[in-house]
Amino acid sequence: MLSSKNRMRLSADFSTTVRSGARSGRRNLVLYxxxxxxxxxxxxxxxxxxxxxxxxxxxxxxxxxxxIAVHSLRAYPQGLSVVVRALPPAANADFCALSNDYRKTFAAATSKFRAAPPAAEQRGPAE
Incomplete structure (x- = not known):
């Protein structure tokens, strides 16, 4: 079970994560x-x-x-904000299908921002 400190509750937090986060989707869900x-x-x-x-x-x-998110929390206990949007096919998906989609989208989304260089490196050397 997710503890209260690990639950996102504010609308602003949801908006920030969805708008600026790395996105990855599968049949049953989209993860930011x-x-x-x-x-x-x-x-x-x-x-x-x-x-x-x-x-x-x-x-x-x-x-x-x-x-399913509890398992991600073990790998990333700090420094990550995640929003999961369930799509209509998720209603008929079993736990295993949801878990597989979640794992794949989580890995894809986190690899996107791990692979990107920090902002200072993107700008180049200071002149």
């Missing part, structure tokens, strides 16, 4: 990840709209995604 300060705990947020299904289905999908 952005690095944060290394001294801050990693946070996870979940977006499950009514297009996914009724309240029971949406809550089931959220519970599954939260449980």
């Amino acid at each position: 990840a952005v690095p944060t300060a290394l001294d801050q705990p990693s946070t996870f947020g979940f977006i499950v709209s009514k297009a996914v299904g009724n309240a029971v289905t949406r809550n089931l999908v959220k519970r599954r995604l939260r449980e």
